[in-house]
């Protein structure tokens with residue numbers, strides 16, 4: 574069961590206005606929240622980012638964080654997601670319906686909230702063994718810090734990686750690595766972490782921040798600075814981070830091994846720390 578514009582509906586029953594700007598322009602924002610054992614992981618961070626994304630698009634959300642939380646909880650209940658289940662919650666807000674024009678309509682326009690929750694297992698096999706990646710030009714726009722519904726750039730770069738037989742892409746702008754199609758990227762060199770600074774060229778990932786905090790608390794130096802594709806190819810270890818991907822090792826880039834070609838010790842350590850963070854978070 575989904576929540577669509579104030580109603581609880583089954584997928585086939587949802588009504589979307591043909592001139593909803595989310596549908597016509599990708600004019601809206603979204604979040605994907607992880608649920609471990611029936612509980613939201615870093616709910617506050619996701620809500621803060623949703624509100625910020627909306628603000629950057631000059632949208633004010635008419636729902637309080639408490640109302641969004643209540644809808645999220647109700648979705649878990651209505652979809653029988655309980656304390657034994659890992660799942661995701663998807664929430665999107667479009668600007669609403671108005672006669673088509675490019676600039677933002679003034680006057681009566683009501684944002685539309687759509688949300689669903691579904692069971693989703695953790696990618697344990699890939700976390701254990703790692704995945705492959707391909708370097709792909711970052712063709713996305715210059716406001717990747719806003720989590721908008723406009724995801725065609727992400728669709729095309731991921732497909733380019735898939736067509737080449739890789740699981741994901743490592744994106745670069747003129748040789749500077751940014752992130753992945755739906756995750757942030759970290760390199761490990763001499764036991765230290767490197768990741769692109771949180772500016773307009775990447776999404777400021779919730780998982781990225783969790784990892785940076787955990788690394789620093791555990792004496793691992795973190796450099797938030799741009800690095801080249803050459804640096805990534807020469808890294809000892811590489812991994813991506815995201816809500817559904819967690820701390821995901823990358824073992825080859827363009828079919829060449831990263832470091833030893835095996836999942837490395839720093840990634841394993843961060844996976845352990847992340848696991849402990851999940852346990853701590855769902856036990857609160």
Ligand code: PDD
Pocket residue numbers: 605752753754755756757775776777778779780781814815816817
């Ligand atoms: N993607 N970078 C991009 C471009 C993303 O789309 C995402 C998340 C991330 C990681 O952010 P976080 O750690 O907050 O999930 C980084 C979500 C999961 C998605 O679109 O499905």
